Amino acid sequence: MTTIKDVAREVGVHPSTVSRALDPARRGRIGEPVVRRILEAAERLGYRPDTVAASLRSGRSNMVGIIVPDIANPVFSPIIGGLEDVLSARGYALIVADPQPQRTGADDIVQRLVARRVDGLVLANVALKDNSIERCLSWKVPVVLVNRAEAEARVPSVVSDDVAGMRLAVAHLLELGHRHILHLAGPQMLSTGSLRRRGFVEAMHEAGFTPADNDIEEAEAFTREAGRAAALRLLARQPEATAIVAANDLLALGIYEALRETGRRCPEDLSVIGHNDMPLVDLVDPPLSTIRISHREMGEQTGQLLLDLIEGVRGDAPYVVTAPLLVVRRSTQPPRISR
Amino acid sequence: MTTIKDVAREVGVHPSTVSRALDPARRGRIGEPVVRRILEAAERLGYRPDTVAASLRSGRSNMVGIIVPDIANPVFSPIIGGLEDVLSARGYALIVADPQPQRTGADDIVQRLVARRVDGLVLANVALKDNSIERCLSWKVPVVLVNRAEAEARVPSVVSDDVAGMRLAVAHLLELGHRHILHLAGPQMLSTGSLRRRGFVEAMHEAGFTPADNDIEEAEAFTREAGRAAALRLLARQPEATAIVAANDLLALGIYEALRETGRRCPEDLSVIGHNDMPLVDLVDPPLSTIRISHREMGEQTGQLLLDLIEGVRGDAPYVVTAPLLVVRRSTQPPRISR
């Protein structure tokens, strides 16, 4: 491994000069011909700056960490992809950490990442209350939330506009002629779960309806199985309803299973609309109508925001919302002529 | 941030003593009571070792990098998940890098990761020939391939047993009574593409058949669209066939589309079997029979292997294959009574 000293010796200058010449930002203070010779020598010797040594002295590591509950989740993986994209374009590396609940708490992970001197942190773990945020705040490490909001907006976050999304879903069903619309909500301890529930209620209100508590059922997790179970409860309670809006595609697929089990058909007997537009939901039977969210774009926005924060471009804590899109497929249709 | 010096001063010993006391491996050389006092003080002061400083001196970073072509790909994300799992359990952090073809070559990424002093590298980029491997070899950084094999087995790799998988698929179709079986192959520049094609041919041979070149068509990418196009070509050429084994689930779904377009039905007119068992293929119409591969497990094995390599536990370059599993759903059934 050739170091900065080797280059310095080769050119006949002091290492510090090499350091400056190699940094485009400080290159200006060095004479033009010297810079050229240094660049040339560095190239020739195959010099690669040692990021670790640089971090130690400068305090910046050019690394950011992201904490996700499940890397393989189709919601989070595109977020990671988008994030990594903008990060690497600016020379940052991304460390992904997936807290194993049984092994170590999420805030221990924050510690570990901070010990690695990450310049910033992205929190994608969706639990509404956990103290990772406090940890970051107390350590003064730049942090942004993604796919998750915080009640007191102390830190910036990037989320989909759940109210707008729910508005789209409700408007679509209303337009088809549905009047009795249910909501299969996600876990209320999770950010998206509660946000979307609120979005649903608000959207219904705007349309002049007042959903009863009975019209909403909460699934215990964002899984097909939990969706199936909750749908069974909900349908037993409200057999007259003609449509359900689910807080998430997985829950919607759970509804499919519940319908099959109870001998109903989608969309003839019940319209179902999901949320997220995850891969392949256009191929299930029936193809799922849903609200499309560009998670990759959310990841990109998160990266931009975090980098701005790290590099001090902005001091405020913006709350970025990305616009959702209605995708109509075949799981929604007008209700049967009723009564 | 409290450093090792602070702890030393607090306890009244030399920093080096603290360093040793904190490392379980070298703790033995330090007196028991001193160790206790150091541990206690470290705890009380909230000491966190600075990983960066340690890396600089020791040369190890406790980080490994993984280079993947697409983080959001349902094949790779569970691999990353499994890998991260075993890595973090042993105190390693995982950097994921996703080479943007247009921006920077994959070997540039290798350089960047090496500059960060990663202790090891996982290559998941599937192109059969690229020189990342050479880079790693020349830099002597431990590397293992995952979901990809190399002709000359210079470096260890973890792959699914494609021959066994194809054997399962072929045996299943044979057992159902199919005799004219086609293969929709993946791109042959990709490791899985060529391995599975070979697997198919070999499995057919073992069963006493000799697939003609005409029975195999290569898709240009592992995507639904490429699968559809290739399936169209293949079906036009071999309208008499009763079954297709696809190199991958996405291709199988592409076949579904081609069938729909040409007015055939699956499984009545043609049986289709995929490969990977990616999420949700049990919900498409019809539910896809496929070969299940545990990508997460592959990721875990990769992690183990890499750590062993890094820590010098083993010097050989093992070639780990994981066993695939046949999952029968509804896209395969006995052929119509023919002739």
Next chain:
DNA sequence: TTGACTTGCGCAATCGATTGCATTAATCGT
């Protein structure tokens, strides 16, 4: 010509932990 700046670069400290070697104190064999 001189004093005030500016420009270009060298000097040396520094970041925080690790580690080979040196040193002191305690233990042992005979």
Next chain:
DNA sequence: ACGATTAATGCAATCGATTGCGCAAGTCAA
């Protein structure tokens, strides 16, 4: 009881780059 080990800890160099400060030469105005 004394030299030889052994055990426990201190010392100081080191990893490779960054950076505040300082110095010398050059520039410019008066």
